Amino acid sequence: MDMKQKIAENIAQCAAACYEGCGLCCEDLMQMIEIPPDKKLGDFALPCFRLSKTLRKAPQMIAANLAEKLCCVEIERVEVVGGYLNIFLKRSNMAAGIIEAVLSKPGRWGSSNVGEGKTVCLDYSSINIAKRFHIGHLSTTMIGHSLKRIYDFNGYTTVGINHLGDWGTQFGKMICAYKKWGNHDEVEQGGVQAMVDLYVKFHAEAEKDPALEDEGRAWFKKIEDGDEEAMAIFSWFKEVTLKDTQRVYDLLGVEFDSYNGEAFYNDKMDPVVAELEEKGLLVESQGAKVVMLEDYNMPPALVLRSDGATLYITRDLAAAFYRHHEYKFDKCLYVVAYQQNLHFKQLFKILDLMGHDWHKGMEHVSFGMVSYEGRALSTREGYVVYLEDLLNKAIEKAREIIEEKSPNLPNKDEVARQVGVGAVVYFDLHNDRNKDIDFRWERALNFDGETGPYVQYTHARCCSVLRKAEAMALPEPDYDVLCDDEAMALLMQISRFPETVRKAMDANEPSLITRHTTQLAQAYNKYYFEHRIMDESDPAGTAARVNLTKAARDVIRTGLYLIGVEAPERM
Ligand code: ARG
Numbered sequence: 081m082d083m084k085q086k087i088a089e090n091i092a093q094c095a096a097a098c099y100e101g102c103g104l105c106c107e108d109l110m111q112m113i114e115i116p117p118d119k120k121l122g123d124f125a126l127p128c129f130r131l132s133k134t135l136r137k138a139p140q141m142i143a144a145n146l147a148e149k150l151c152c153v154e155i156e157r158v159e160v161v162g163g164y165l166n167i168f169l170k171r172s173n174m175a176a177g178i179i180e181a182v183l184s185k186p187g188r189w190g191s192s193n194v195g196e197g198k199t200v201c202l203d204y205s206s207i208n209i210a211k212r213f214h215i216g217h218l219s220t221t222m223i224g225h226s227l228k229r230i231y232d233f234n235g236y237t238t239v240g241i242n243h244l245g246d247w248g249t250q251f252g253k254m255i256c257a258y259k260k261w262g263n264h265d266e267v268e269q270g271g272v273q274a275m276v277d278l279y280v281k282f283h284a285e286a287e288k289d290p291a292l293e294d295e296g297r298a299w300f301k302k303i304e305d306g307d308e309e310a311m312a313i314f315s316w317f318k319e320v321t322l323k324d325t326q327r328v329y330d331l332l333g334v335e336f337d338s339y340n341g342e343a344f345y346n347d348k349m350d351p352v353v354a355e356l357e358e359k360g361l362l363v364e365s366q367g368a369k370v371v372m373l374e375d376y377n378m379p380p381a382l383v384l385r386s387d388g389a390t391l392y393i394t395r396d397l398a399a400a401f402y403r404h405h406e407y408k409f410d411k412c413l414y415v416v417a418y419q420q421n422l423h424f425k426q427l428f429k430i431l432d433l434m435g436h437d438w439h440k441g442m443e444h445v446s447f448g449m450v451s452y453e454g455r456a457l458s459t460r461e462g463y464v465v466y467l468e469d470l471l472n473k474a475i476e477k478a479r480e481i482i483e484e485k486s487p488n489l490p491n492k493d494e495v496a497r498q499v500g501v502g503a504v505v506y507f508d509l510h511n512d513r514n515k516d517i518d519f520r521w522e523r524a525l526n527f528d529g530e531t532g533p534y535v536q537y538t539h540a541r542c543c544s545v546l547r548k549a550e551a552m553a554l555p556e557p558d559y560d561v562l563c564d565d566e567a568m569a570l571l572m573q574i575s576r577f578p579e580t581v582r583k584a585m586d587a588n589e590p591s592l593i594t595r596h597t598t599q600l601a602q603a604y605n606k607y608y609f610e611h612r613i614m615d616e617s618d619p620a621g622t623a624a625r626v627n628l629t630k631a632a633r634d635v636i637r638t639g640l641y642l643i644g645v646e647a648p649e650r651m
Contacts (some may be wrong), residue, residue, distance in 0.1 A: 081144040083174060083575040084113055084260055086154055087124055087167060094149035099135055110579070115572065117567055122159065122166030123572070129163050131605045139163025175562040178575045182631040187638055190578040195236030201226050201403050202238060204415035206341070208245030209321045210254055213328050213467045215519065216417075216457060219447045224415040224506050226332045226590035226643045227445070233642060234585055237408050243399065244341025246318055250279065252300025255313050256292065257282035259299075267317075270285040271324040274315060305347075331471050331501055332646065347397040349390050352397045356383065361433055371430050396427050404438055410440045413588060418446035418514060443479070445588045448516035450508075470519075475500035477525055478533070482651070485527075489650060498646040499533050500525075506532030509594045509643045526530070535636060538601035540632035540651040545613055549626040557627050566610050567628065570603040574635050581642065590643050595625035597639030604632045 088109035095104040109126070116125045126146070128139040135142055143165040147158045154177065156170040182189045204224020207213060228238045257278040258267070267274045286292040301312035322339070329335070353369075356362045362369045367386030373379065383394050403412055412426055424444035431439035451457060452465045478500035482492055489495060507524040511517060527533045562571070577596065584592040613625045637647045 082578045083154070083169070083178065083572065084110060084124065084579065086152070088113060090150060090152045090155075091126060091146060091165075091392070094146050097149055098145045102135060104134075106129070109377070110134060116166070119568070121161070121164075123169045126165040126166040126167070128161060132163070136222035163458045171563040171568060172559040175567065175571055175624070176557075176559040178571050179559070179624075179627050179631045182574060182634055183627065186634060187641075189635060190581045190638060191233045191235075192578070192582070193235035194232060194582075195234045198235075198410040199237040199239065200231045200413065201241060201407055201409045202231075202410040202413050202415065203241045203243050204228075204413075205329075205336070206241075206243040206245065206416070207234070207321070207325055209318050209341075210251070210272060210279065211321075212246075212272050212276060212464075213325050214457065215450050215452065215465045215470055218450060218467055218504070218508050219513070220415045220417070221332065221334055222505050222644055223330075223445065223447060223513055223590060224413075224587075225332070226509060226593075227413065227415070227585075227588055229642050229644065230581065230585050230590065230593070233581065236410075239338065239403075239409070239626070240336045241340065241399040241403075242336040244339055244343070246346050247346070247395065249297060249300045251294035251303060251314055252298070252319070253282045253293075254279050254317065255303075255310060256296045257285075257301045258313060267320060272321050275320070282372075285579070328468050328471065331468075331497070332505065333646070340399075340402075342392070342395045345395045345402065348402055349394050352394070352401060353384065355434060356430075359434055361430070371426075371433070373426060373429055374431055376425075378422065378426055378429065381430060393423060393427060393430075396423075400427070400431060400439075400442065404436075409438075409441060411443065413443050413445050415445045419449065420444070421446060443588065445513070447513040451516065451518045453520060454518055465519075471501055471504060473500075474504050474525070475523070478503065479529070481525070481533075482602065486651065495648045495651060498648045499536060499651065502532040502536055502640075502645040504532075505643065505645050506535070506594060509590045510598075512591055513589060524594050530595075533651075535597055535601045535640065536647060537651050538604055539633060539636045539647045540610065540649060542604065542629050542636070543649040545608075545629045546626065546633065548614065549622075549629075552614075552619075552622070554623040554626065555620050557623035559624050561618070561621035561624050562628060564611070566603070566607040570600075570607050570628065572631060573600045573603045574631055577635050577639070584642075593642050594637050597643070599635055600632065600636055600639065604629075604636070 085106070085539065088106045092106045093102060095102055112126060112130065114125050114127065116122055122345040126143070131142050132139045140163055143160040143163055146165055147160050150158055152172055154169055156168045159166040160170065185191070202224050205217065205221040207217060218492050224240070228240050231238050237486055254275060261281060262274070263277050268279070282292065282296065299310060303314055353362070356371065361371050362383065363372050365380065368382055369384040370380040370382050373381060381393055382391055384390060400412070403409055416424070421444065428439050431442070448455070455463060457463055457465065475496050479492065479496035482489060482496055482499070503524045508517065509518065510530065523529060524531060525533060527537055573596070578593055580596040584590055611625065613622065613629060615622050640647045
């Protein structure tokens, strides 16, 4: 039960009765209803100014007409002030309604079935083989992972795809370097870093001996031709990269349904190129083939090089067709940094020009850059931060804090992992995704700010209250005790959770949930510090406050789950 929704439904009914055929629907009203900053102006308010145009009546008149008809169990009274309809809720009824709704669906409050029978593909993380996983990959990985959970929560079938970057001439060079200077055990033990070292060595040597470049190209040709030795080394490079990366995915709790990357589409591009050709979309340009997009204010998209080689976008075209046929997606999201805006605009436009209107379900979910302690990352300047190192450092720091604050906590290692990783993930998903982020330790791990540890700590606080309550035999709750402003603010925040989840999904914006959950934790703490939860002289009131705590705990936990952050029960 979402309070605002209930009120909106009620007003819609009244409007239909007052102004026949006015067509004012619940959704419109949801957009218009406000929450007054001052509780004296009601728990909700409907400004009627915008309505006066469509209904051809003065705003005061509309407010008065609606006020006369409006009546439901949740509403205590209404007031008409200026052009506003101010609505005061029957607080104890409302408290009972919200709490019971949350507790009747443990872990599922806020979920829906709007996605039933629909499929969404999510392309995220999409790492490059033989490159180390650095913090620039955190956002794609976590936004994608969170969106997958959010869509799941709304009934969609989800397909998580790690579109591996496993194609390109650099792999020929790497094999060449490996054959010359590498050895099996070094790569097996050194992992991706050993491959990177080989690649660096290749370039250093090629400066002195340009013939190496040709050798590198020859090895890539072998990969293209499916040569047995080249393929065996190449597959092994992939395996080593994925094994290295898996450690990070395990820390983050991230999974995929498919690892079909660029190489997978090698034998699937011909039909796409043929169709482009057939539809007259390919133009010769200096021996290469391009799709002209100047009518759409974009540079031409290069689809085939003059030597016949395919490109990143050719593979993405083939991947789009494959996903369309294989998964019959309703939506296909690409969680990729905004630097690739043009690439995706070109990709979608080409599919549009080919006449495939399923491209409308495709969306580039872009995000900003990450810097570290005030400095932009740069491989060239050697300023890189590897994700695994960052996570391990966060765990170590969390461990120190726990050691200091709660030395007697059982399974400190496990909690340190949950808190350390949670702090990093939360930090990443806290701001609008298109904003650049500057990672700062003192902001990520602060137990008092708007941080993961703060929210997790509040969750653990709720759990501790509930553990104490378990030992008591409590009667039926008396919700009349939840009429104060702090309880009201907390209940309203809880009741807005379903709407927040829907908005987060519609905008592909997990940060809406992060911020909602933070505000919920703040509202609970405010309540907790101003009210005594356990009061032996008032068991029925205690039962109500305990149930409020349970509802808050549940919604915080669900919110954290949806952004991919764990919620320890003790901290
Ligand atoms: N591997 C690419 C990169 O690191 C991202 C791939 C994104 N997905 C896609 N279908 N293009 O830049």
